[in-house]
Amino acid sequence: MAGDRRLERMERLVRMQEQMRRAAELDLAATRERAAALEAxxxxxxxxxxxxxxxxxLLEAANRRLRTLATEAxxxxxxxxRQTEALRERGLxxxxxxxxxxxxxxxxxxxxxxxAILDRLDGIARPRGPDASLP
Known part of the structure; x- marks a missing residue:
């Protein structure tokens, strides 16, 4: 039935949304790990x-490295x-x-x-023929 197909498609969509949300969470976690490594x-x-x-x-080289680290951070x-906002949107x-x-x-x-109700009503409204068990 069309309703069954719509329901199946919707279930697939919900599963896909959940997978996309998990992927966004993993991306955000990886970004936060990179930021923590940079800070370290x-x-x-x-x-x-x-x-x-x-x-x-080596003071000048260390200074350049600190500036590079600050830019990367x-x-x-x-x-x-951006990933937090995308994750929020995925959740919504x-x-x-x-x-x-x-x-x-x-x-x-x-x-x-x-x-089911219509089937029962049809069964009730259907004229009954002669009962085969009666003479």
Whole structure:
């Protein structure tokens, strides 16, 4: 039936939305891990500078590296913000799909109940022929 196909398509859509949400969560987690690794690199570099491990010769290279790390951190923060928004949108799309699936299931159940009632009414209204067991 058409209603069954619509319900199956909606169930597939809900599953797909859930998979897309999980993929977005994984992307966001990977971005946050990269940002944490960047912060650890920055902290290690600053710690080395504080200890005087670099001579005056390597100070400029360390400064360039710190600027590069800061730029990358800014880019990762912006990317994480975009991914957080995309994840929120995926979640909302999933909720909408689930709500629509629920409405379709209810409509499908109502239609099945309506058909059952009509079948019973047809059975009651159908004229009964002579009973074969009576003479």
């Amino acid at each position: 690199d920055r902290a290690a570099l600053l710690g080395s500078l504080g200890e005087g491990a670099f001579g005056h010769l 800014t880019e990762l923060e912006a990317q994480a913000a 799309a999933g909720k909408r799909a689930e709500a629509m699936q629920g409405r379709l299931e209810e409509a499908h159940a109502r239609e099945a109940e309506r058909r």
